[in-house]
Amino acid sequence: MIRKILENIFVIGTGITSNSVLVCGKKSCVLFDTTLFVEKAEKIKKFAREATGREITAVFNTHYHPDHTFGNAAFERVIGHALTREKMKMMDQSYLNELGVGAKIHLPTETFKEEHVYEVDDIVVEAYHFGGHTPDSSVYLLRNSKVLICGDLLMNGVHAEVVHDSDLERWIEALDSAKKTNAEIFVPGHGEIAALDDLERMKEYLMKLMRLRRGEISPQQILEDENFSKRKYPELFGWSVRNVFFTVP
Numbered sequence: 584m585i586r587k588i589l590e591n592i593f594v595i596g597t598g599i600t601s602n603s604v605l606v607c608g609k610k611s612c613v614l615f616d617t618t619l620f621v622e623k624a625e626k627i628k629k630f631a632r633e634a635t636g637r638e639i640t641a642v643f644n645t646h647y648h649p650d651h652t653f654g655n656a657a658f659e660r661v662i663g664h665a666l667t668r669e670k671m672k673m674m675d676q677s678y679l680n681e682l683g684v685g686a687k688i689h690l691p692t693e694t695f696k697e698e699h700v701y702e703v704d705d706i707v708v709e710a711y712h713f714g715g716h717t718p719d720s721s722v723y724l725l726r727n728s729k730v731l732i733c734g735d736l737l738m739n740g741v742h743a744e745v746v747h748d749s750d751l752e753r754w755i756e757a758l759d760s761a762k763k764t765n766a767e768i769f770v771p772g773h774g775e776i777a778a779l780d781d782l783e784r785m786k787e788y789l790m791k792l793m794r795l796r797r798g799e800i801s802p803q804q805i806l807e808d809e810n811f812s813k814r815k816y817p818e819l820f821g822w823s824v825r826n827v828f829f830t831v832p
């Protein structure tokens with residue numbers, strides 16, 4: 584599903600699949616996250632060419648998870664946090680085969696450590712490393728259009744994906760930092776385009792998971808809260824709850 588959110592900015596994703604963001608400048612386009620499949624990334628390339636007459640000349644990764652990076656192989660210039668590159672280096676081909684993905688791992692070719700500003704054509708991208716969902720989780724601010732690409736730090740209408748290397752406290756801080764950027768539109772890793780109060784809802788969600796970990800509330804009590812019960816993909820919730828107890832308190 585392709586949604587045009589602003590002139591020359593498109594969000595591609597379905598909810599359960601990750602969102603990719605295509606931004607087109609005067610002469611070229613950039614893409615944020617590359618999906619799980621190189622074939623799908625190729626389709627996005629074709630869409631960019633046909634809809635805008637421009638080529639994707641740079642790709643950014645929000646974090647190392649396969650559904651955000653395995654389409655990297657369709658591109659040459661890939662930008663990501665240094666830790667994203669390190670994490671991806673640890674994946675081997677057998678892991679891809681297990682996932683049934685025929686792609687080759689293509690690591691970021693350029694990395695940043697803290698804040699960095701990239702200028703591609705007339706597109707200005709501010710890169711920030713926040714951590715939280717994963718140690719390498721990064722967000723990208725499109726300076727001219729006030730759009731913040733949040734990766735899986737933000738899930739909108741969909742349960743959060745808490746993984747073995749998530750840090751809930753840091754994740755909450757990351758959402759506070761995201762709020763302090765001057766962004767007005769927030770693109771989540773999965774789900775619908777979000778506004779400032781969706782960030783607050785995500786923060787409340789994570790705070791409740793922390794209360795669950797401390798034994799202050801039960802999983803049943805959590806599901807009575809609409810911030811949980813109305814989110815899609817409850818199977819993801821069960822999996823995340825198990826991980827909540829494995830992440831370091």
Ligand SMILES: [Zn+2]
Binds near residue numbers: 648716735744772
């Ligand atoms: Zn993720």
